[in-house]
Amino acid sequence: xxxxxxxxxxxxxxxxxxxxxxxxxxxxxxxxxxxxxxxxxxxxxxxxxxxxxxxxxxxxxxxxxxxxxxxxxxxxxxxxxxxxxxxxxxxxxxxxxxxxxxxxxxxxxxxxxxxxxxxxxxxxxxxxxxxxxxxxxxxxxxxxxxxxxxxxxxxxxxxxxxxxxxxxxxxxxxxxxxxxxxxxxxxxxxxxxxxxxxxxxxxxxxxxxxxxxxxxxxxxxxxxxxxxxxxxxxxxxxxxxxxxxxxxxxxxxxxxxxxxxxxxxxxxxxxxxxxxxxxxxxxxxxxxxxxxxxxxxxxxxxxxxxxxxxxxxxxxxxxxxxxxxxxxxxxxxxxxxxxxxxxxxxxxxxxxxxxxxxxxxxxxxxxxxxxxxxxxxxxxxxxxxxxxxxxxxxxxxxxxxxxxxxxxxxxxxxxxxxxxxxxxxxxxxxxxxxxxxxxxxxxxxxxxxxxxxxxxxxxxxxxxxxxxxxxxxxxxxxxxxxxxxxxxxxxxxxxxxxxxxxxxxxxxxxxxxxxxxxxxxxxxxxxxxxxxxxxxxxxxxxxxxx
RNA sequence: GGUGCGGUAGCCAAGUGGCCAGGCAACGGUUUGCAAAACCGUGAUACGUGGGUUCAAAUCCCAUCCGCACCUCCA
Numbered sequence: 036x037x038x039x040x041x042x043x044x045x046x047x048x049x050x051x052x053x054x055x056x057x058x059x060x061x062x063x064x065x066x067x068x069x070x071x072x073x074x075x076x077x078x079x080x081x082x083x084x085x086x087x088x089x090x091x092x093x094x095x096x097x098x099x100x101x102x103x104x105x106x107x108x109x110x111x112x113x114x115x116x117x118x119x120x121x122x123x124x125x126x127x128x129x130x131x132x133x134x135x136x137x138x139x140x141x142x143x144x145x146x147x148x149x150x151x152x153x154x155x156x157x158x159x160x161x162x163x164x165x166x167x168x169x170x171x172x173x174x175x176x177x178x179x180x181x182x183x184x185x186x187x188x189x190x191x192x193x194x195x196x197x198x199x200x201x202x203x204x205x206x207x208x209x210x211x212x213x214x215x216x217x218x219x220x221x222x223x224x225x226x227x228x229x230x231x232x233x234x235x236x237x238x239x240x241x242x243x244x245x246x247x248x249x250x251x252x253x254x255x256x257x258x259x260x261x262x263x264x265x266x267x268x269x270x271x272x273x274x275x276x277x278x279x280x281x282x283x284x285x286x287x288x289x290x291x292x293x294x295x296x297x298x299x300x301x302x303x304x305x306x307x308x309x310x311x312x313x314x315x316x317x318x319x320x321x322x323x324x325x326x327x328x329x330x331x332x333x334x335x336x337x338x339x340x341x342x343x344x345x346x347x348x349x350x351x352x353x354x355x356x357x358x359x360x361x362x363x364x365x366x367x368x369x370x371x372x373x374x375x376x377x378x379x380x381x382x383x384x385x386x387x388x389x390x391x392x393x394x395x396x397x398x399x400x401x402x403x404x405x406x407x408x409x410x411x412x413x414x415x416x417x418x419x420x421x422x423x424x425x426x427x428x429x430x431x432x433x434x435x436x437x438x439x440x441x442x443x444x445x446x447x448x449x450x451x452x453x454x455x456x457x458x459x460x461x462x463x464x465x466x467x468x469x470x471x472x473x474x475x476x477x478x479x480x481x482x483x484x485x486x487x488x489x490x491x492x493x494x495x496x497x498x499x500x501x502x503x504x505x506x507x508x509x510x511x512x513x514x515x516x517x518x519x520x521x522x523x524x525x526x527x528x529x530x531x532x533x534x535x536x537x538x539x540x541x542x543x544x545x546x547x548x549x550x551x552x553x554x555x556x557x558x559x560x561x562x563x564x565x566x567x568x569x570x571x572x573x574x575x576x577x578x579x580x581x
Numbered sequence: 582g583g584u585g586c587g588g589u590a591g592c593c594a595a596g597u598g599g600c601c602a603g604g605c606a607a608c609g610g611u612u613u614g615c616a617a618a619a620c621c622g623u624g625a626u627a628c629g630u631g632g633g634u635u636c637a638a639a640u641c642c643c644a645u646c647c648g649c650a651c652c653u654c655c656a
Contacts (some may be wrong), residue, residue: 043585046585063656064656066656067654067655072656073656075655075656076655076656077656078656079656080656107654108654109654133619163636192583192584192585192651192652193583193585194652196582196585230599234607235644245654252595266656267655267656268585268586268650268651268656269650269651269652269655269656270655270656271585271651271652272584272586272651272652273652273653274655295656296656297586297650297656298649298650298651298655299656300649300650302649324643328649329650331655332654332655372620390593390594390603390604391593391595392592392594392595394586394592395587396586396587396650397648398593400593411592411593411605412593414603415592415593415604415605415606416604416632418605419604419605422618422619425618425619426619428620429618454582458595464596465603466594466595466603467594467595467596467603468594468595469594469595469600469604470601470603470604471602471603472603473603473604474603476641477619477620480619481619481620482622483619484612484619485618502637518652550614552614555614556614556615557616558614559615559616559617563616563617564627568617568618569611569616570617570618571616571617571618579610
């Protein structure tokens with residue numbers, strides 16, 4: 036095992052930690068299930084799924100835990116808004132999450148704990164922190180972590196204690212909180228909060244704070260310390276910093292390595308088509324609103340606020356803000372994974388994500404021509420996927436025709452597979468791994484195009500492709516199922532009539548057989564205009580929506 | 582201000598001292614009734630800028646400019 040990874044705690048590249056030889060334990064922070072996820076949330080499951088596949092392929096047992104945060108202020112808010120019980124809400128979004136990540140070709144983790152099913156362990160952990168003097172109870176029945184007691188506080192995010200501001204707690208210093216960065220381990224329930232979000236505890240009815248949940252669930256499933264803790268970059272502080280602070284005093288060092296993925300970012304100025312006036316005002320607006328470019332959940336509300344104002348009172352700056360907000364809301368709409376999946380295949384989203392190293396930022400592209408919305412880089416990935424599956428179909432059809440000639444590709448293919456594995460061994464360099472991946476497919480196509488392909492070459496190509504696609508989780512499905520899925524989506528999206536297309540294709544075939552090529556080309560032009568691509572093969576003509 | 586990440590060809594994106602990235606788009610060719618798909622080939626002094634080290638720098642050192650993210654719920 037020569038896998039090495041970048042550890043965010045030490046900022047060094049280290050060998051894969053294995054507390055138990057032949058086994059690696061991995062904890063990844065999962066979603067808070069209060070709504071549908073957006074494409075940014077898709078990155079961690081995809082990245083860590085590839086990590087698990089790669090390690091397992093090399094014979095390791097990976098104990099991969101990804102939690103569901105089903106107890107949280109945001110869930111309570113949804114419950115209060117809709118009148119539903121929290122469990123109903125969280126069940127719904129857990130199902131939706133599983134559906135989304137399955138579409139991204141992520142395999143289920145070894146364990147998916149829910150906070151609501153780990154309350155006893157959480158209470159025990161809080162009690163242990165209280166007993167050791169790392170936490171204190173306030174008059175309101177809240178329990179806070181005392182960050183001043185933990186010497187290593189700030190070591191993951193590399194920040195000094197005094198710089199930090201409060202998080203995860205309603206209190207301010209003086210109102211029961213001892214230090215500004217102290218965070219809640221247990222929050223007392225308020226009268227109006229739903230029954231499904233309160234549990235009895237030694238400190239009265241309440242619910243756990245966000246950070247303690249992961250510490251407790253990781254310990255429940257992986258024991259005292261584990262190998263790798265993963266999650267998005269933004270969780271470094273405060274979430275993971277707090278997990279360390281909570282875990283170390285009770286169970287000793289938490290994770291041997293930390294892996295943080297970069298963000299998927301949207302750039303609203305890109306292709307935004309703003310007017311000269313808006314563009315001229317952007318710099319000044321950015322001064323006033325530093326997070327102007329960031330797509331935020333409060334954007335629709337803010338936009339609504341502007342729309343409700345008397346147009347006469349709107350200044351040019353306001354109008355510019357409206358233009359920008361409209362753009363942000365538009366991006367936000369397509370950022371949601373469910374919506375995006377209506378336009379591009381989940382597997383293509385996966386390939387798009389893997390095209391960039393997991394620690395680097397990844398730009399989300401959206402282009403518009405008139406009414407039509409497109410996602411250039413993801414659509415590019417989808418075309419690539421079609422190529423992979425086409426190649427597999429071609430290879431499968433050619434394998435029976437293999438002969439004992441001269442095998443020339445066996446060694447080359449083996450080397451490409453080694454290069455592929457080596458790229459992944461180097462801190463999961465999926466983008467680098469796509470190089471040998473591409474070369475294997477080119478060689479396979481070339482091999483299939485030869486008249487008398489060697490049987491051993493064909494088998495070697497098949498074995499190489501099986502390995503590469505299984506590790507990346509890209510192009511490994513049933514090709515027919517893939518094309519059926521993609522065609523069905525495009526047909527639906529463009530409101531095409533498959534029966535009519537089949538009819539036109541038949542007419543064209545008849546014309547071609549009669550050697551009436553002008554007529555045949557006329558029909559093809561008609562189909563092209565509908566976005567249908569034809570392929571004349573030896574076994575007849577097939578069509579695909581492009 | 583603090584902590585990180587980055588600037589590589591039209592676009593996306595690997596690469597951390599000498600040798601090839603890869604993909605998309607473009608162009609030429611093989612193939613095809615013509616296309617499409619596939620394959621082959623081509624392209625551009627590609628490495629933010631200025632110095633330095635070295636036989637050799639995208640890669641190391643110094644300086645500098647620019648961009649991004651997080652530091653408040655966020656993957």
